Amino acid sequence: MDLYVLDAGVRLEIELVAAGLFPLEARAMVDTWSGHYFAGYGSRVLYIAPESYPETLLPLKISPSPKSQQRVFVGRIETILKAEEEEFEPIARRLVESKYTPSQKSVRAQDQQYLKNLGRFSEPKVRAVIGKSIPSEILEEWILRELTYTD
Numbered sequence: 001m002d003l004y005v006l007d008a009g010v011r012l013e014i015e016l017v018a019a020g021l022f023p024l025e026a027r028a029m030v031d032t033w034s035g036h037y038f039a040g041y042g043s044r045v046l047y048i049a050p051e052s053y054p055e056t057l058l059p060l061k062i063s064p065s066p067k068s069q070q071r072v073f074v075g076r077i078e079t080i081l082k083a084e085e086e087e088f089e090p091i092a093r094r095l096v097e098s099k100y101t102p103s104q105k106s107v108r109a110q111d112q113q114y115l116k117n118l119g120r121f122s123e124p125k126v127r128a129v130i131g132k133s134i135p136s137e138i139l140e141e142w143i144l145r146e147l148t149y150t151d
Helices: 002-018 023-038 052-057 082-097 101-132 136-146
Strands: 043-050 074-079
Touching: 002 023, 002 074, 052 101, 082 136, 101 136
Parallel strands: none
Antiparallel strands: 043 074
């Protein structure tokens, strides 16, 4: 994993510099994201937005105007791969339907840990893998009960 994180970070850093950032700016951005984007649980796609995107989305006016300005936006799309979906579907179904026997305490604990590893993406991933096959009132009640954060 460490080698993957290093490789992914270097590749993104190179692309950020090519997009116009100074090397230290690119390194700082990559260092900020490494834990969540490269080593975090799940799959995601990172992309550098077209040059016109920052100005269209968030216009910036500076007075007095600088001699030059370079804005680089990196987008992130969380995905769920077919293999992840196939692995997670029975886990999500067991959790939502709460179909555990008393002897399955360790299975339930493993399922809950898997869900915890998904972090803030647990709800959309549960909805993606079983949302159409579970009655909506059961799913919504479970989400409110189990995924409502109180921190």
